[in-house]
Amino acid sequence: LPPRRSSLIQEGPPKRYRLHTERKDLDGNGKVRKWTYGEKDASKPNKTVLLVGETGAGKTTLINTMVNYILGVKFEEEKWYEITEEAAGDQSESQTSEITMYEVFSMKSPMSLIIIDTPGYGDTRGLDKDLEVAENLSALFQSKDGVCEVDAVCFVIQAAKNRLSDRQHYIISSILSLFGKDIVNNIVFLITHSDGLPPQNVLSGIKKARIPCRQDKNDQPVYFLFNNRQTEGRHTKERHIRAQRDAWEDSMDGMKNFFQSLNEMNRRSLELTSDVLIERIQFEASICNLQLRIQEKELKIAEKRQIQEAMMQNKEKIEECKNFTIKVRKTVKLKVPIESKSWKHRKATTCTICQENCHEFDCWWVSDPSKCEVMKKGYCTVCTGKCHHSKHVKENKKYVVRISNVMMEFDSIKKEYEKAQEQSKIYSVLMEHLDKDLKEIEDQKSNLLSEAYNTIKHLSQIALKPDSAFTLQHLDFFIPRVREAGKENWVRELEEMRRKAVADEANKDALSYLKAGLGKLFLPGK
Template sequence: MINYMLGVQRKDKVWFEITDDQSDRSSAHSLTSSITVYGFYLQESKTDLTIIDTPGYGDTRGVEKDKEIAESLLSLCESAEGIHEVDAVCLVMMAHQNRLSDRQRYIFDAVQSLFGRDIAENIVLLFTHSDGARPKNALTAVKEAKVKCAVNEQNQPVFFLFNNRQSEAADEEYEMMQEQSWNLSFKGMEGLFKFLDNIKPKTLKMTQDVLQKRKQLDAKLNNLQSRVEVMKLKQNELKQTQEALRKNKKNVEENKNFEYEVEVAYKEKVDIDPAVAYKAVCCSVCEENCHYPGCWLARDPSWCEVMKDEHCTVCTDKCHYSEHVKEAKIYVTKIKKEKRTYRDLKKKYEDKIGHGVSVVKKLEEELQELEKEKIKLVIEAFHCVETLERIALNTVSLFILQHIDVLIEKLKEINEPEKAEILEDIKTRAGEKKKH
C-alpha cells in the first residue's frame, strides 16, 4: 500500500519496507499487544492512510486473547484521539483455497461479530498468491462460510488480487513471472484504492454499541451464575430452617426457645493471580464481581464498560461506581455451619414487620423475592442477546455461543419456553453454519 501511495514503479528497482522505529512514535504506535495502529501522512500522496492491524487474532492463545482484541478495539473507538470511522475492513485469504480452515472460519466469524450490521458493504476480500485468474474455489468457500461483504452490480463479492513478490531480488530467469506479479499486485491495489475513494466511510458508533453490549452480556451472565449459586444456598438454608421448625413443632407452638444448626452462605474476598489483577471490578456494597473476568483496559471502576450513567448495570443494587473497586481480589461464595436459636429467628422477623408474624411464611416470601430477582436477571441477559441479534453483523460467534446453553437452561427454569426457543434457533443456525 505504501509503495503504491509513493508511486514506486518496477523500473525504479527499489522497494520500501516499514520498520517499527520505537523512537519515532508518529509513524506507528502500539495501542496494546493486540492491536497496532499505523498512520501514514505522505507528502507524495494525496491520501492519508490509517491501518488497524490485529496480527494475533485466532492464534493459539485462545478466546481470552481474542477478547483482548475486542476490548482494544472498543477502547480505540471510545478514546478522543482514537478511530471513529472506517472506510474498509479487509479479510485476507489465499486465492487457491477451496475451503476455509477452522481457524480462518473462526477468525472471520469473530471479526464480523465485532462490527455493526451497517459495516457489511465496507468489507472487502483480498486474495493473495494469485495467478491472475478468478479465484472460483476461494469465492465458493467464502460463500459457503456465509461471510458478509460488499457486492458489485452483479451481486458478486468485491475482491482484489495480489501476488506479493515485489521485494524479491530481480532474477532474469523469472523476469516475466515477476513482472506479471508486480502488475497484478499494483492493479489490485489500484482497484482497492478506487473502492476506498468511492465507498462512504462508516461511523463506528454501532460497532461501539455491539462491543459494549457484548461486554455487558458477558458480565451479566457471569454475575447471574454466581447469584443463582447464592440463591440455591439460601434455598437450602430455608429448607434446613423449616426442617428445624418441624422437628421442634411443639416448642414453636408453646413459644419455647430451642437451638438448631444450618449451613449459611457468606462472601469472602480472596486474592487472584496478580498477573490478571487488572481484570476484576467488584461492588463492595453488594459484594459481587461485576466485571470478572474480562475487564482489561479500564483504569478504574468509573471507566468500566458495565457502568452506565455513573452506575453499575450488573450488581444487585446497581450501585454508583464509587462503591466499586478494581484490585487483585474477587468475591467467592463459601459455606459455614452456624448455630441459631428460635428466639433470634423470631425476633428478626418481629423487628422487621411486627409481632404475630409467621416465621415460615416470611422465609418463603424471601425466597420468592430471590426467585423474582433471578427471573429479572435472566430476562435482562436474554434482551442483551436480542439486541446483539438486531445490531451485530454476526451474532453466531463463539462469544455468544459460549453463553447460550446456560441462558437456555435458565429460561426454561423460569418457564420462558418461547425465549428459550429463540436462542435454540440461534444455536441451530450456528450448527448449520459449522457443517458447511
C-alpha cells in the same frame, strides 16, 4: 525518498528501507499505537482500512504493498519500503498483541491512507491472546487521536485455503460481532500468495461459512488478488525477472482495483460500532454479574428449603420450645484474590455497596473505575443498585459465592425473624416467614432472568452478528432457567436464536474452539 525519511535495512536488490514514523501511544499501555509517515495534507481525501488475518496469511507484506503503492514505487527502481516493525515473513509478527494504526501521507498520491493492523491470529498463544483484539479496537475507536470512520474491513486469507479453520471462524465471528449492521457492504477479502487466477477454494470456504460481505453483480464475495514475493531478491535470468515483474504488476493491479473500489463504497461512521463495542462489553459484564446473582439466589432457595425440611422433621421440639441443632449448607459471599494466568483478567471492578462483580473479565486497560466501560454518566450499568463510580474499586479481588456446611442451632434461626407473640404459634409463624423469603428470592431471580433476556434480545437487534460464539454460551446457561420459570415465549425466542447460531458453521466451529480453548474466561460453567 529523502534519507531523513527512511533507513536502509538491506542492500538488495531490491534495496529495502524502513520508513521513519512518528509514534504515539493512544491508550497509555502501548497496546494501541499510531505510527505516522509524512505530513498530512488536509486537502486530500483520506481512506481508512481495517485488516484482519491469521498469522502467516501475509498481512505484513500486504501492508507494505499498500504503502509502496501510495508512494508510487515502480519495479524498475528496485526499491522496497517497509512501515512495519518486522520484516515480511518474520515469525515475530505472531508475538505481537498490539493494534497499530499506520497513517501514510505521500506527496505523490492523490489520497492519504490509514491502515489499522490487528494482531495476527492462530499462533500457539491461543484464545487468551485472541481476546485482546476487541478491547484494543474499542480503545482505538474511542481515542480522540484514533479513527471514527472506516472505508473497508478486509479479511486477509491465503489463496490456498479451501476451508476456514475453526480459529478463523472464531476470529471472523468475534470481529463481525463488533460492527453495526450497516458495515456489511464494506467487508471485502484480500487474497494473498495468489497466482492471479480466481481463488475458487477461498470463495467456496467464504460462501460455506456464510460470512456477511460485499458482493458483486453475480452475488459473489468481492475479493482482490495479491502476490507476496515483492521482497524476494531479484533474479538474474530473464525469465525469472519476467516472472518477478509479473508478480509485482499483479499485486499493484490488485492494489489499484482495491483502492478504486473504496471510492464506490460508502464510508461508514464507527459511531454505531463504538456503541456496539461498549454495549457488548456491558452485555458480557451484565451477563456474568447476573449469572452469579442467579446462582446465589438458587443457593439461597436451597438453603431456606433445607431449613424448612429440618423444621418439619423437628416440629414437636419446636412446639415444645426445645432447642436443637441442624446441619445446613449455608451460602456465603466472599471476596477472594483473582487467580488468572492472563494478565488482563487479574483485576476486576467491584461495587462495595452491592458487593458484586461489575466488570470481572477483560477489565484491564483502565486504572480508575470511573473510566471502566460499564460506567455510564458516572454510574454503573451492572450492579443491583446502579451505584456511583466512587462506590466501586478496581483491584485484584472479586466476589464469589461459596457453600459452607455449618451446624446451626434452632434458636439462632428464630432470631432471624420476628418473635412470635405466642410460643405455640412459633412453628407456623417461622414457616410463613420462610415461605415469604422463598417467594421474595424467587421473584428476584425471575427479575434477573427478565433482565438477562432483555439484554440478550437488545444486543441481537443492534449487532451485526448477534448469534456469536459468546452469546451461545450465555444462552446455554439461561435457556433452562427461563424454561423453569415458565416463560415459554422467551424460551422459543432464545431457542430459535440458538438454533440459527448452531446451524451457522462459523459459530459452530467458533464455539467448539472457544470451549476447547479458554471458554472458562467468559463463564465459569452452568
